[in-house]
Amino acid sequence: MATAETREALVEGALATLREKGYAHASAREIAGRAGCNQALIFYHFGSVDGLLLAALDRVAELRRVRYQALVDESRNLKELVAAARTVFAEDLELGHTAVLVEMITAAQANAALRPEVAARLRPWRGFAAEALRGTPAALLGRPEELAHGVVAMFLGLELLAVLDDDPAPADALFERAGSLSSLLDLFSLRRRS
């Protein structure tokens, strides 16, 4: 088989494995099984299992970049830009790309060698989100249960990213970020009331 086809099959196998089984079970034998080839090919083509997983992450990042650029080019005002961001986020969730991201990020927490690689591949996400930030926020209300759920989620996420960036992440900085988050959330939100 041509090199490109083999690499393609392995990347697809890696993405499927990350999505369905997670990083902990993304072993060479498991991925090669899905790709229908020998596990040694992973080391021949990508050097290591982590090398393959990073290549899979590259593909996810590139797909997102292309999709987002296309939507941005069509946007004529802020409202459309925000809608484009929402669309890309939603598509990533449905494609399972968010799950792949989360797996690689949490894996990087326990793997110093993986950490800078994953952090570098995360930058496009952040830059793209920054682009959607203009305009003034408006206050909104929501259900307390959802608010409670949300705040727990937010601090978990901030903690994960802080570890990734080798940021000591003192409590004060986390709370400052939490505060600044609110204007973006208002920007994203079309909801009203409880």
Next chain:
Amino acid sequence: MATAETREALVEGALATLREKGYAHASAREIAGRAGCNQALIFYHFGSVDGLLLAALDRVAELRRVRYQALVDESRNLKELVAAARTVFAEDLELGHTAVLVEMITAAQANAALRPEVAARLRPWRGFAAEALRGTPAALLGRPEELAHGVVAMFLGLELLAVLDDDPAPADALFERAGSLSSLLDLFSLRRRS
């Protein structure tokens, strides 16, 4: 040694390991080494490594409950209640308890048996956050870079919690929660301007 002392040493060793090395490296041999005893004691006293880690999570949750209850009892109005919540969150970060939480949550993603156990021990956190929710929010502005960082963090966290709860987490629900989050963030934030 008395049973209680041994269990105490093992729980402390488990917490230190989770904090410094993460779930992936929280092996029986590693934890027992820190506790200064044989690895077989983990299975004698806790049945399994995960059993010990859940016991460690129990301790973290109980400590938080006690600390928070004490602060709530002293609060006379909403402002003091919110301040109490901030204090507990900040203390958890400094104690490394947040890191332990994140490790167990991300580990639960790839371990179906662990998932409901961790989810159950997470409930107190959510309930406590819900208690701080009253009053009306005010709009705030922040730096775009921090907003970008924050929104990425938030969606990661929502995704993690959605997996934990066996929630299919459709994109619409995530965005609704993101919207409702803003009022809580305003509540937590004492910041102003860029």
Next chain:
DNA sequence: TCTTTTTTTGAGCACTCGCTCAAAACCGAG
């Protein structure tokens, strides 16, 4: 066709893991 290079394979090495188990050590009661 024969030769050279690229691609693929299966066996296997060295390691770590969770966990078991029989035996040793400990310790309080009689």
Next chain:
DNA sequence: CTCGGTTTTGAGCGAGTGCTCAAAAAAAGA
């Protein structure tokens, strides 16, 4: 001190891991 139950130990089993390697298979060039 002796006994009996509790606690601790070290060795070890079976399984899974990343990765290597010599050799086989396939593809490409002459």
